[in-house]
Amino acid sequence: xxxxxxxxxxxxxxxxxxxxxxxxxxxxxxxxxxxxxxxxxxxxxxxxxxxxxxxxxxxxxxxxxxxxxxxxxxxxxxxxxxxxxxxxxxxxxxxxxxxxxxxxxxxxxxxxxxxxxxxxxxxxxxxxxxxxxxxxxxxxxxxxxxxxxxxxxxxxxxxxxxxxxxxxxxxxxxxxxxxxxxxxxxxxxxxxxxxxxxxxxxxxxxxxxxxxxxxxxxxxxxxxxxxxxxxxxxxxxxxxxxxxxxxxxxxxxxxxxxxxxxxxxxxxxxxxxxxxxxxxxxxxxxxxxxxxxxxxxxxxxxxx
Ligand code: NCD
Numbered sequence: 517x518x519x520x521x522x523x524x525x526x527x528x529x530x531x532x533x534x535x536x537x538x539x540x541x542x543x544x545x546x547x548x549x550x551x552x553x554x555x556x557x558x559x560x561x562x563x564x565x566x567x568x569x570x571x572x573x574x575x576x577x578x579x580x581x582x583x584x585x586x587x588x589x590x591x592x593x594x595x596x597x598x599x600x601x602x603x604x605x606x607x608x609x610x611x612x613x614x615x616x617x618x619x620x621x622x623x624x625x626x627x628x629x630x631x632x633x634x635x636x637x638x639x640x641x642x643x644x645x646x647x648x649x650x651x652x653x654x655x656x657x658x659x660x661x662x663x664x665x666x667x668x669x670x671x672x673x674x675x676x677x678x679x680x681x682x683x684x685x686x687x688x689x690x691x692x693x694x695x696x697x698x699x700x701x702x703x704x705x706x707x708x709x710x711x712x713x714x715x716x717x718x719x720x721x722x723x724x725x726x727x728x729x730x731x732x733x734x735x736x737x738x739x740x741x742x743x744x745x746x747x748x749x750x751x752x753x754x755x756x757x758x759x760x761x762x763x764x765x766x767x768x769x770x771x772x773x774x775x776x777x778x779x780x781x782x783x784x785x786x787x788x789x790x791x792x793x794x795x796x797x798x799x800x801x802x803x804x805x806x807x808x809x810x811x812x813x814x815x816x817x818x819x820x
Contacts, residue, residue: 518816519628519635523646523682528689530815531653537811538654538804545578548810551819552581558611559585560603561638562594562618567780567802568638568647572615575809584611601630608632613816615647619745634816642676642746648779649682650812651805656736658804659775659797665692667733671760672698672740672785674705676747679779680740681709688713695721696730700759702752703742727760731769737762739778739785739798762786767793777801 520526526534541548557576559569565587573583586592593603600618604627607614614631616624617638624637639645656663668687674680674697684705687693695714697705704723714721724730731737739762747753761784762776778786778798790796814820 517634519624519631519637520646520812520816521625521628521635521637522644523649523686525646531650531686534650534808534811534815535654535657537814538807539658541807541810548579548814550580551814552576552579552817555579555581555613555817556611557581557583557585557813558607558614559583559587559638560592560607560614560616561585561587562589562592562600562616562623563639564588565617565638567805568617568645569615571802571805572636572638572647572809572813574806575813578806579810579813581612581813585615601626604635605630605632613813636812636816639678642678642681642743644682645678645779646682647809647812648679648805649686650808651801652679652683652738652777652779653686654804654808655777655797655801656775659800660735660773663687663690663693666690666735667694667696668736668738669696669698669727669730669734670705670738670740671727671762673703673742673756674699674740675703676743677740680705680738683738684709685713688717688719693719695719696734697721697723698725698727698730698760699723700725700756703756703759727762728766728769731766732771734770734774737770737774737776739776739782741778741781741783741785758784760785762790764789764793767795770795 608631615636615638621641621643775797
C-alpha cells in the first residue's frame, strides 16, 4: 500500500505519469466517470479548507465514487480527546482512501501507521502540502510546457507556508531550476528546506526582500499568504501581513510569459486588478487541483 505524505514519496517519473493522466482527464473527462465506482474517500480535516477538501471531494465524485468525512475538528471525536491514530484506525475501516489535514506537523505520517488504506497528506501544520504541489506542477507544466531551466520566485511567508516547502522540494529535482526567495527577514525559508533540498545538490538560490528588483528575472512568481494562524502574536502578523502586494504597476517589468501562481486563499497579497492579466494563473491552478487529485486517487487505489 502506498501513501502520499511528502512530495518526495513520488519519483519524478511517477509525477510525470500523474501529470499525463491529469491532462488526459481534462481532455476526456467522460472516460473517467466510472473509475472509482463503489469506492469511498474519507476527508478528515482538522483544520479549515475550501479548495483542498472540496477538490478532493469533487475529484472522487467525478470518478463515480462517494465521499464522507468532517471539515472541522470540533465536529469530530477529536473534540472528546480521541487521538489521530485511533480516529484513523476506525475510519480506515469505513473508507478506501483517506485525505487528512491537521495543524500538527507529522500527524498524517502517524496516521499511516494505523491505517488499513492509503493516506494522503492534505497539509500538516507549516510542514508539507504535497497535493498542492502536484496542483502547482500540473499548472506550471500546462502553462509553460516544461520545468527545466525555470527561475522560480517564491514570495511572502516562506517560513510557515507549507506549499512553498513542498514546491521547492519538487522543483529542485529538475535540471537548471533556480530559486529566488523573496520575504521579510522574519519569514525567510526555514533551514530544514535548504539543508534537505537545496544545499546538498548545489541548487542555485538567492534571498531578497525586494520583489520589484528581481521581477524581470522570473519565469514563475509564486505568491503566498502570510499564515496568520501560525503566528505566536497578532502584532507580528499585523506588521508583516502587507509586506508584498502585487499590482499591475509592479508587473510592468515582468516577462511577457511569466506566470503568477498562488495556492489561494488570497488576502491582500495580489490586487484583484491583476486577475485579468493573462499571466495570472491562480484560478486556472485551483481548477487543476481537482484533475490532479483524480489522477492521484486512481493511482493510490491501483486503478488503471
Ligand atoms: C494553502 C494551505 O492550506 O496551505 N491553501 C491551499 O491548500 N490551497 C495555502 C494557504 O492556506 O495559505
